[in-house]
Amino acid sequence: MISFCQPTKVGTEAKYIQQALESVKLSGDGAFSKKCERWFEDSLGCDKALLTPSCTQALEMAALLINLQPGDEVIMPSFTFVSTANAFVLRGAKVVFVDIRPDTLNIDECKVEAAINSRTKAIVAVHYAGVSCEMDMLREVADRNSIYLIEDAAQAIGSRYIQRPLGTFGHIGCYSFHDTKNITSGGEGGLLILNDVSLAERAEIIREKGTNRSQFTRGEVGKYTWVDLGSSYLPSELQAAYLWAQLQEASYICATRKAIWLRYDEAFRPYKDKWQVLLPEIPAHCEHNAHIYHFRFRDQELRDRFIAHLLQQGITAVFHYVPLHSSVAGKKFGVFHDQDNFTTKASQTLVRLPLFFNMTYDEVSQVVSTIMSFFEEHS
Template identity: 50%
Template sequence: MTIPFNRPLCLGTEAAAVADTLASGELAGGGLRTRACEAWFRAHTGAPLALMTPSCTQALELAALVADIRPGDEVILPSWTFVSTASAFVLRGAIPVFVDICPRTGNIDPLQIEAAITDRTRAIVPVHYAGVSCDMDMIMAIANRHELLVIEDAAQGVMARWRERPLGSIGHLGAYSFHATKNYTSGGEGGLLLVNDERFAARAEILREKGTDRRAFQRGDVQRYTWQATGSSYLPSEVQAACLWAQLQQAEPVNRRRRALWEAYTAALTGVPGLTLLKPPAEAEHNGHLFAVRLPDATIREQVRQSLADAGVAAHTHYVPLHSAPAGQKFGRSAGELAHTQAVAETLLRLPLHYALSDAEQAQVIEATCRAVKVALN
């Protein structure tokens, strides 16, 4: 039997929460369950406003709207990320400017950001790869010097921190994902936007509610809600929120288990000839989102991946760098050669890591990995 790369989190409490929601008859977004999840994230992150969305892609799209990103604006981001990080801004007519990453973390290299800034730059979008924080001190300092916005793509970063500060809560705006591949899921899809700068709070509420002041109406601030701006529908259903709410009640135990699995991989695979491990900086408290190793080259990486598949272990590569993709070349531009990005793309391999992974299964993965690497190098 194959050990899967991922199993969506299922704690056994979600079905009852969803059934209660269905029985309540309150299914449209913005209800009790949505508000409960948003309150949880406000308490956890300290953000003044948290807005659930149907996906992280839509949280990023909402962030671009809230930030008033316009045609011709430039947004600096890593090429080593999922397409949504760029497409959310391309939809507004902006130009993604791709910069290189730090090979030890897979995160955007702050030293490359400043050189990429032009008079058209509006925002920096750091992506916290694998739930490991970017150097947010340096990034915020650069943003402050140049009066830029920082929009954190913390899709993989729920429960992770930088110097004790939750990821997603450090920049002006931050986006989370609750996709089936993430540490917590709202029924397979879902996202959330953190609004950390109160200047954007009222605008975010309006744009998320089809451009109306419906949320103010629900609070009793206005007698009727009306069309105020050009927004869209960024509300998840109450069923999605109910599923997530059930999982948030056990957020800490889930986080501890994932971190324990990550630490076990690290202990077992550190020093194995032919393997290089990503290394979180000391200031970053990661959340065990994924565990990746790097092989000496693409050929050896493929040999190891195939050997693991033959041994019943599903291991995956990761992104095709955006700067090399057809749409990336059409809509964006690169600042520098992005050599580290290309090297990581050719050599990185992710091993199974999810809440349901048993100790015995992990031991099997470790044994198969060590054996596959040894064979590939000989």
């Protein structure tokens, strides 16, 4: 059986985890955590990078940092994971969903400004499949309306927009190190990226249960105490040690995934018109990280037959998000602005192919040949 996804393993994770086990500190903000955060600050050029136990919790911190209040509104795509919405709904916000672009499946930047009103507090840009949203226009809209721009860059580590890393365009960015992502910190994990230095001090406080413990540890205050809202948003040193191993091989991981992505694309793109499928579209000014390779079929029935055919041949391919605005909670906590021209259609017709770092050449070849045989029978 070829699984849809496997967590990345580079082979040195156990060595660094053992070093963490031999240290005197296993809780957050230890030596490995600090090394990982410095790595991101250097590679991203951001003001501050803080590890979190998950991207979900990084998004929750973002909602706290922008002082979201009940009745505030946050604009985002409906074609995203539930964490994108939950983080803001937990603070009492109303989610305003807008449609996606038909090419990249990212939020349609041309639909955003019409959804803004006096209650709007933030725009959340979700970089689907590691392909960038149109960040220049989204930042202009946010600045013009004096609202926050937050990047849900869960899938986008290693991706760029006009040569600049994703996660660094908004006031706040969030990465995921879940085991389905290109880089993992042992199955779960995340990163809060701060591109507004004025948010850094409060972010440390929120992350430390609302205390000024980080300042106390650095000798900046004489004692630490409860000073603000917060929760426990620090990962353990074991997570950071696992992540550190993968950061040493980040370029190799990305190159390996890109090679698999390109094998798929070179095999399938010549047939896309004959097969009547849509393949990933990467704008020229975007550098993606090969997080997802997907097909979009002409209808859901053919998509489902395709998934079933691959499964019969021992290959797991999966669909993706059910639109949040159509869910029970989405109807309760949100509203779709304007028309849904592409969101539901994408959900009903998209399938993701197996793609992971440790995937073998033979496994990729088997996927390609099985897909070819399916279309020989159905086109």
